Amino acid sequence: MKSLIRLFIVLPIAIIVIMLAVANRRTVPVSINPLDPENPATIFEIPLFWLVFACVALGVVLGGIAVWFKQGKHRKAARQNRSEAARWRAETDRQREKLNAVTTPQQAALPPASRSRTAA
Secondary structure (H helix, E strand, O other): OHHHHHHHHHHHHHHHHHHHHHHOOOEEEEEOOOOOOOOHHHEEEEEHHHHHHHHHHHHHHHHHHHHHHHOHHHHHHHHHHHHHHHHHHHHHHHHHHHHHHHHHHHHHHOOOOOOOOOOO
């Protein structure tokens, strides 16, 4: 199943990424100073596909961080539910052991139940 997912999703994406990289090999000037974009100290040239990939990667990272913070309340509720379930499980086990300790000696003292009912 995983191999099919890789074949139908990852392979086309890899082909598109390779085509994008081959088509955009020219270098472009990137200025990191918005107030003085002509300053040669703040300009560097990189291939366009690296700029595009860096922007996509930055978007993925920032989106992941935003989703992680947004889902924090759900993770907190899941942790609380797990601890409450563990507490209830432990309580059930204690009650079951207590019930077994109380009923086991009494059952040993009782004679076995007879099943000698005959059909009329």
